[in-house]
Structures are given as structure tokens and as C-alpha cells.
Amino acid sequence: MQVKDILVSAPGKAILHGEHAVVHGKVALAVSLNLRTYLRLKATNTGNVRINLPNIDTFLCWDLSELKEGEAAKRLDPELVRRLHDFVGVTNGTLDTSTMATLSFLYIYLSLFGSGELPSLTVSVWSELPTGAGLGSSAAYSVCLAAALLCASGAIPTPLRDWDHTARWCQEDLELINSWAFQGEMIIHGNPSGVDNAVGTWGGMLRFLAGKIIPLNRVPLLRILLTNTKVPRSTKVLVARVTDRINKFPSIMTPVLNSVDAISGTCEKVLSEMTSEPITGEHYNNLEELIDINQHHLNVMGVGHPALDTLCRVTLARGLHSKLTGAGGGGCGITLLRPETDSSVVQATVQDLKDCGFDCWETSIGGPGVQQHSPLSVKEQAVEVLNRY
């Protein structure tokens, strides 16, 4: 195996503007969310493959001889997928998170190594992202798997030099990582849009329109709060609700979709200005206004929720502006923090939101995609967890 020990991370994803509108042919802006998934891959000489996923309480180990079964694997080979389903014991069509994560790992591992000798290794993953919250946690996992296993297989180099804390791959290598991460996402989601793994790979922001994904050149890093209302919702039901309302009131709703489209365009323009000229309070005022307007539009589409209203009200009481991100109907929201927002205000807001029963993280959007790390560069909590295995 080409590497003895590699530590990588990939960010989550948030939709800044255009959720739901994207289903109806409008632009969506997806941004990297700097709640990251960390993966450590270590070569072993135990003759087996271990995977440790403490977030979802999954700890599995296979003998290399057991795994030899899958050696003829090619990209998203349906026969391999079927055999893997049998292998991990899927009996009906519905897979839980743990099973899907296992399948995704085994699929990429066997696809990359199945034609030669299978290496003995241990993969441990720890994530800051909540799962199933629409924050791209599965894509961040798939991106990390693809990056680490591609390095282990020698398909791409490890970019980290001795003096680096973190390093990124060249464009071509990132494309390979992204394509394998997409394979992993196919295992997990069946028919993913490809946005989540693209954000996890490239980071920053990308424009998603009619199935086409265009990474944007430069975007500023924005401080945010990410709040999970923990209200469960079904994306499918919410998407159908919006479509129903558009069909019921086309003359009222079509302009709203056009307005959302213009919000995404205006936001792109503001963010681009922030990288090419000195950042002013007016840039932030504009971003806040766009957030407020879009949140109202999402309510018009019928994907609001009282918990999201509470999020907006509680943060506005501290002078901060919020919107839902993703499917809505509960789920997560983002709150923009201004550069001058005092940390005491941030801490008080986080406490207010926790008092509402929400989970809340101070983080940022627009940060880097998949990275290789030196252990020193990674936050203590991640290293501590990953070193346990």
C-alpha cells in the first residue's frame, strides 16, 4: 500500500439560497460548511479490514479472505452492489445509515483494490456533522473515503509535505476524488444530485442549475451559526408541497421563484464584490436582507415551520439574520454573523437557541474542500477520537 497513515477531512454542505427553487429550474447556491468529517486510514498487518464509525456506533472488521469475494469490481457494478448487500446482510430494500456507510466503504475499497492484493487497513471516521440533517454528511464521508483510499491505492499522491499543516490536491486529482465520492453517494442515496460531493471536494461555493454544477471562483469565508431544530421532516413531502402550491397558484408562485432566482444572482454578485473590493458593512447589510427575503419566500412556498420562525425571531432579537437551509419544514437554519459581532453576542445567541431545544454550532461557510492534514493541524477532539482506534 502506498501510504502508512493518512488523515483527511471534508466539509459539509449548506444551501445558501435557492433550495426548492432549484427543483423548478432556478439557480441554487451551495456552500461548504466548515463542520467537517475527519478520516484516518492506517495500514495494518493484521490481515483484516476494520472500519470504525463512532458517530453512528458502527465498528466492523472483516478478514481479507472474506472480502476477496468482490475482487472483480468495476465502477458501480450492480452485481457487486448486490453481492455486497448479501455480504452485509441486507434483507429488504431499506438500509440504515450504518449499513449504507459500510456498503459505500466496501464498494470503494473493493473497486480500487479488488484487482490486486487487498491491503490490510483500518479506517476511522469522526464527524462534526449531524447525520440525516441535509448537511451533506454522507458526501463528506464519501469524499474522505475516496481521497484516502485513492491515496492508499497510489492512484493519487498525498499532497502533504513535511512542513505543511494542511494540503489540497491538484484539480485533476480532485476530479478523481469527486467521481469516486459520487460513486459512494450513489450507493447511499440511489440518485444523488452530485452537489454534496462536489461541495465536499471543492469547498467554497458552487452554482447548481438544471443539473449542472459550476464551482465559483472565489468567495469570502463567512462566519455563521448552524442550527439544527431537530424537527424531523421528509424532503420528498416538502418538495411535493411546493410543487402543489405552484400548480394551485401559478400566477402567484411563479414570480416568487423568479424572485428567489434573483436573490441567488444578487448574492453571487455581493460575494464576488467582497473578494474584489474592501469588505464593508453594506455588503453584510445586503447579505442579511437577502437572507430575510428568501426566508419569507420559503414560507410562501410552504416549507417554513414554527421552529424555524423561532430561530429567526430569537436570532433577530440579537440583531442576527437567519434562514432555513435545505428542505425546510424543520431541519436546519443558518444565521449570518458579521465580522464585528462580538463573541459574547454569539455565545448568548447559541445559548438562547440551545434553550429552545436546538443544537447549534458556530462555524463558517465558504471554506476549503477536502484536505489532507498533519495530525497537529486537526482539532484536538477529532484527533483524540480517531486515535482511539
Added chain:
Amino acid sequence: MQVKDILVSAPGKAILHGEHAVVHGKVALAVSLNLRTYLRLKATNTGNVRINLPNIDTFLCWDLSELKEGEAAKRLDPELVRRLHDFVGVTNGTLDTSTMATLSFLYIYLSLFGSGELPSLTVSVWSELPTGAGLGSSAAYSVCLAAALLCASGAIPTPLRDWDHTARWCQEDLELINSWAFQGEMIIHGNPSGVDNAVGTWGGMLRFLAGKIIPLNRVPLLRILLTNTKVPRSTKVLVARVTDRINKFPSIMTPVLNSVDAISGTCEKVLSEMTSEPITGEHYNNLEELIDINQHHLNVMGVGHPALDTLCRVTLARGLHSKLTGAGGGGCGITLLRPETDSSVVQATVQDLKDCGFDCWETSIGGPGVQQHSPLSVKEQAVEVLNRY
């Protein structure tokens, strides 16, 4: 004088949909609000003219000889207005409610009677409408004045027959009442749109577009709550705020105005269906959805207010849907009541809103315009007050 004693009333006004959008060339729907202003005119032989306006603590009396000054009056004669300003003691340009109400009365009285002998009479007015809340209280007053004084002058007949409780005038007489009420509004507001006096005269609903006022044929009577948040606001500032936002984000805001326009059109269609086919729950569902969507759009225009958010939240907790009406930024809101809404729910909601510090009335929209009443047909409170003078 043609009448010895006449009792009339006129309704207030609410904007159902299209406030602010109307400033930018879109349709607004104005509806009569069944909080009414009552006016009793009695012939006297005391040789003077009395006006009693207990709501605004105004009780004035003039000798007929004093009033003779204005006998050459014609419609909105600027010289008469100037002389009336001197007469009631206006020293600078700003007039308080009491002064404006007095001027408006004297103007119509002197214009109608000034060419002959001035009659000795007492006019007493009592209103259920709060003043200065954008609910057309001045127009309801002007409409009552015009109707009663036109009857007193013999210009129009009194429509009430012995067996009637209430009666309305024919179309031609209503047009005369409306035109004189508009004169009164000119005195009070300087440059009124004419919508408020038209609603006070015709009642029901009217479409207002680009300065043109079109009364709609038939509309259902809808039960509502009218809530006054009592948050003071300046219509001028709010109108400017919306224009600023449209100029700042034209591609985002223009579609919102188009959506509001479509809301008014859709609402008209639903209301028209409610008069031509059996009323169903679906009609009310649609009216509720339109209210919710427009309230979000008004927030997008920047004319919301935390007190209005509270109104919406508190009523929604009882299953009722609300929007601001008029200028926003505080002021008043309407809450639609469904036919099946239990009176216990209504009472509990009214109490909730009063607990927020708001004034709240259970009333209706779409009811009749100016009416003549027999004293028996008028609510006790109005008769009791008007009989004091």
C-alpha cells in the same frame, strides 16, 4: 329644513390585499369594515349650530349669525377654506383631528346651506373606529356628514320608510354623497385617493388601480378580527421604504409586486365564486393561504413589525390567519374567521390579543356602505351616546 331628525352610519375601510403594491401600479382591494361611524342630525330652534364629537372630545356651538360669514361658498372654495381656518383659529399649517373634523363639517354645512337661510341644528357623531389607524375613520365621518346634510338640505331624499330598520339611497344619490364626502376628505387630508369615501359610501369591496376606483358587484360578508397593535407609524416613511427596496433590488422586488397583484386577482376570483356557488371550506382555505402569502410579501417589502409578527403567531396558534392591513410597520391587522370558528375560540383569541396590549374587535368586512337607520336598528351603545346630546 327638510328633516327633523336623521340617523345615518357609514363603515370604515380595510385593505384586503395590495397595500403598497398599489403605489407601484398594482391592484389593491379595499373593503368596507363594519366598525361604523354613527351620525344623528336634529333640527333645533335654538338659532345655533352644535357639533358633538365625543370620540375626539370636541363639543362646539356657533350662533347662526357668526356663521353667515361663509354664505357664498362653492365646492372646495379655497377662500372659504382660508376663512374657515381663521374662523376656527388655525394659526399654523398643522391641524389636529378636532380642528379638521370641525372644518370639514363647516365646509359641507356652509356649502350646502350658505346660499339660503342657515338652519339651526345639532350634529352628534359617535364612532366605533379608532382614529388615525388607517381605517378610514375620517371618510366614514365625511360620508355621514354628506348624507345627513344632503338630506337636511333636500338635495336627496331620506330613503327610510316607516317599516324599515335601515335603508340605502339610489345610485345617483350615493354618487352625490360620495362627491361631497370627497370634499370633506380634501379638507381633512389635502390629497386623498378617494378610496376611503368610496368604500364608506358603497360598502362591499372595490378594486383600486392606477387612481381608478371600481366597485365590485357582489362580495360575501366575511367575519374578521380587526386588531390595532397601537404601534405608531408614518405611512410616508413606510411608502418610501418600499420604494427604496424596489430601487435597491429591482430584480428581486418586481416579481414580488407581480405576485401581490396576482394575489388580489386570485382573491377577487375566490370571493366572486363564493357569491355564485355554495361556499365551501376550500374557499376559506384559499383565502387563508392568500392572507399568509401576502403577509410574507409585505415583510419582504420591509413593512412588517414584531407586533404584527406577534399578531400572526398568536392567531395562528388558534388556527387563524392574519395579515397587516394598510401601511404596516405596526398599525392594524385583520384576522379571517371561518364560518365554523367557534365563538369560544374567537373570544379566547381576542383575549390573547388584548393580553399582548392590542385593541381587538370582532367585526366583518364586505358589509353595506352608508345607511339611514331607525333608532331601533342601531346598536344600543351608539343610540345611548348620540341621545346624550
